[in-house]
Amino acid sequence: MSTRESAVAAAEEAEPGEAVTAPAPGPRRPFRRPWAVVAARTRRWREEHPTAVQVLSVTVDVLAAALVVVALVLPNTVVGLGPAKFLRIPGEAVIGAAVLLALPRRPRIVLAAVSGVALAAMTVLNLLDMGFNQYLGRSFNVVLDWSLFGDAESYLEDSLGRTETLAAVAGLIVVVLLLFVVLALAVVRLSNLLARHTAVATRGTLIAGVVWITCTSLGLQISGVPIASEHTASALKIEARRVSDTLRDEAAFRKVAKVDRFGNTPGSQLVPDLRGKDMIFTFIESYGRSAVEDPIMAPGVDATLDARTKALAKAGFHAKSGWLTSATYGGSSWLGHSTTMSGLWISNQQRYRTVMASDHMSLTDAFKKTGAFDTVGVMPGVQKGWPEQKWYGLDKVYNAFELGYKGPKFSWSTMPDQYALQQYQERVHSKKPADGKTRMSLLILTSSHQPWAPIPKMVGWDQLGDGSVFKGIQAAGNKPADVIADTTKSRQEYGKSIQYSVTALTQWLERYGSQDTVLVFLGDHQPIARVSGNHASRDVPVSIVAKDPKVLDKVDGWGWTDGLRPAHDAPVWKMSAFRDRFLTAYGSTPHPKKG
Numbered sequence: 001m002s003t004r005e006s007a008v009a010a011a012e013e014a015e016p017g018e019a020v021t022a023p024a025p026g027p028r029r030p031f032r033r034p035w036a037v038v039a040a041r042t043r044r045w046r047e048e049h050p051t052a053v054q055v056l057s058v059t060v061d062v063l064a065a066a067l068v069v070v071a072l073v074l075p076n077t078v079v080g081l082g083p084a085k086f087l088r089i090p091g092e093a094v095i096g097a098a099v100l101l102a103l104p105r106r107p108r109i110v111l112a113a114v115s116g117v118a119l120a121a122m123t124v125l126n127l128l129d130m131g132f133n134q135y136l137g138r139s140f141n142v143v144l145d146w147s148l149f150g151d152a153e154s155y156l157e158d159s160l161g162r163t164e165t166l167a168a169v170a171g172l173i174v175v176v177l178l179l180f181v182v183l184a185l186a187v188v189r190l191s192n193l194l195a196r197h198t199a200v201a202t203r204g205t206l207i208a209g210v211v212w213i214t215c216t217s218l219g220l221q222i223s224g225v226p227i228a229s230e231h232t233a234s235a236l237k238i239e240a241r242r243v244s245d246t247l248r249d250e251a252a253f254r255k256v257a258k259v260d261r262f263g264n265t266p267g268s269q270l271v272p273d274l275r276g277k278d279m280i281f282t283f284i285e286s287y288g289r290s291a292v293e294d295p296i297m298a299p300g301v302d303a304t305l306d307a308r309t310k311a312l313a314k315a316g317f318h319a320k321s322g323w324l325t326s327a328t329y330g331g332s333s334w335l336g337h338s339t340t341m342s343g344l345w346i347s348n349q350q351r352y353r354t355v356m357a358s359d360h361m362s363l364t365d366a367f368k369k370t371g372a373f374d375t376v377g378v379m380p381g382v383q384k385g386w387p388e389q390k391w392y393g394l395d396k397v398y399n400a401f402e403l404g405y406k407g408p409k410f411s412w413s414t415m416p417d418q419y420a421l422q423q424y425q426e427r428v429h430s431k432k433p434a435d436g437k438t439r440m441s442l443l444i445l446t447s448s449h450q451p452w453a454p455i456p457k458m459v460g461w462d463q464l465g466d467g468s469v470f471k472g473i474q475a476a477g478n479k480p481a482d483v484i485a486d487t488t489k490s491r492q493e494y495g496k497s498i499q500y501s502v503t504a505l506t507q508w509l510e511r512y513g514s515q516d517t518v519l520v521f522l523g524d525h526q527p528i529a530r531v532s533g534n535h536a537s538r539d540v541p542v543s544i545v546a547k548d549p550k551v552l553d554k555v556d557g558w559g560w561t562d563g564l565r566p567a568h569d570a571p572v573w574k575m576s577a578f579r580d581r582f583l584t585a586y587g588s589t590p591h592p593k594k595g
Contacts, residue, residue: 009550034549061193062188069093069294071119071183072232076129076139084222088229089212097205100191101198112191115116116184122232124176124184125239137329137538142239143246144349149333193556250350257344257351257358261580263593267369273554273587275372278429278517280438281364283337283383284501285448287523288495289323289539290532292565296488297495304499305565308506312545312564315510321543321566324575326525328556329538334388336540336575337444338362341392343579356391363579365393366588367440377442378403380420381413381449393443398427407467408474413446415467416456418504420445422464425512436518444583445505448497450528452490453478455497458504461511491531502564541566542578544588554585 073092075081110331128140135208141592157165194201214220215228262270271497291301309319327347328335338355339346339491341362346352367373377395381397389397400414410416426441433439447456454477459469461557483489523540526532543564546552557579574579584590 008206025297052165056474061189064189065234067183067186068190070121071123073229073370074123075231076126076235077133077146078130078260082223084225088224088225088227088231089208089215090232091212091216091228091230092232094205094209097194097201099211101194101201101205105195108191108195109188112187113184119178119187119232120180122235123179134530135330136538137526137529138331139242141242141246141348147349155313162479163533177382208443218355225395226286229377246348250346250354253344253351254354256383257355257360258593259592260360260593261343262366262583262588263359263361265589266591267371267588269591270366270370270584271586271588272549273585274367274518275410276438276516277371277548277551278438278514279367279373280443280517280519281341281441282443282445282505282519282521283333283340283443283524284335284451284505285524286497287448287540288326288526288532288536289503289541290536291495291498291525293525294491294495294532296491297498300495301498302565304502306563308502309563309565311404311510312506313515316508316515316547317513317545318547318549318552318559318562319543319564320555320562321546321564322561322570323539323566323572324542324578325572326523326538326540326575328525330525330532331527333444333524334418338388339575340522340578343576346572356388358391362392363449363582364440364442365391368393368395372437373440374437375440375442376428377444378420378424378428379442379444380405380415381444381446383414392442398423403427405467407470408476410447410454410456410470410474411451412449412479414469415446415503416504417445417471418456418458418461418508419464419467421504421508422461425508427445430513442569445501448494448501450490450494450531451480451484452493453480453483453495455493455500458500458507460505487530494527494531506545513547515547517547518551519543539572542574 033582050232070086072085072092073088075085098110103111125140125142128145132138132140148436151358152164153169156168212228215226220227247325247459269498278476292295292305312319324340327339335346335348335352338344338352341364342355342360343363344351344355346355361369364375368375371473375392375396377389377392377394377397380400380403381418382397383401386397403415405415405419405423407415407419420443424441428439429443454474456470457473459473463469478489478493483493505519505521509517513519520543522542525538525540526538529536543566544552544555545564559571561570
């Protein structure tokens, strides 16, 4: 019975007027905090199982040491990744142990924790380098590349779905935070181990130092990998140099962007040999040299290029093709677009922002400055505001939401290329510009964007309607997750996507092109390294197609290959060289603008 219940019973039994005395409360159990209880139980378990405690302690020490060593020697690329990369003696560990042994307890623990956090940061940078090298063919830039994470998240959401993407992002954040905590704790634990066994640790550090110096002096290796490692120190130097170079590059490029060979050319002296032409510039997403020459992708792509060359010839069109070396690789398509149109080497986001904010003339803007062309862009990949329209000199831009598409998305691609081209025909190309002008159009096609699943199929041009016809095709296609996880399948499906895009574009030209139509089409960059290969070039095909023989005669001296498929030994130019060569070939007169 509780104290309260006893008091109530006593009150009910007492005579009227008799005082009631409550019974004295019983003894209370002392309150113990949960963590104190856990600590007591842990101490009790340790006392009862000393052997297990010893084994567990040694295991944790070994795991902590292994984790630190792996973090110190972790390479920044998956190429050549193997056991030999991790069977190395990190010089940073030897120096770190010597410093920690010389410090008193409190500074030692602080330095160990800070070192663990710094090592975790370098590990994250190494992993980012791995991913960027695998997909974009370059290392991560700590100054410029943070903005790309938003694009990566959007790509994953389009490919895998919002729920899966949110789960993946949340999991990644948790893993990164755990990495920082675990590495900090690991270094602190190892520092305590050194302090408990000072004599043994001192001898071991001296021996490790002598071995490291010997291996360095003699160049000893395992499977071609040096045994003595200073990877983390070297990586830190490279990162510092990269930051410094990036900042210097920004200032230098700003001066370069102010210089323009045709910057002061009057409109009357720009592209006079193309007046009256129906000009179309088209970029095909990820259309790279690998599509034409890789043994897995090339057979299908080359057969398509040859077949489409014959079909166009039958319709009266002829082509010349060459190679351009793109300023980007695997992604960041806008860098390829702007490099081609500006005549400047725009290889990073800072250069892109600099050019977009400048008055450096784009190739498309050159047509607008003549006063003889209306300019329009059709960009199904644009799904938000696009201020770059001004720099490109486009009077009107149709984005993903202005083309009336009611069908399904094909992973990242908002609509099939064939549909986008038909909408271009109905909304733009079939309508004559006012005031006797002709038109210059910029089209950016998206169906060959990774992950190349599902891929659209060609349907009758008269059956396209609002795009609903693609629902069954999309539903029956491959799932993105199945293709992303399989390198061979990714390469095969990439090749099919290029075949589709080239077929859609050239069928449109065959169907709707006129005597005055001039089509220039090219790739923006190679596909990701996982598809194109770790040692692939950055070259992309470029073609000029026209009915008027005078158009192709103007570029006869370029040495390009007849047809849509450039020969292996066809000329290769930097993508930034195309603008000035094109302007010069079609009669533009240079009037330089100096910075």
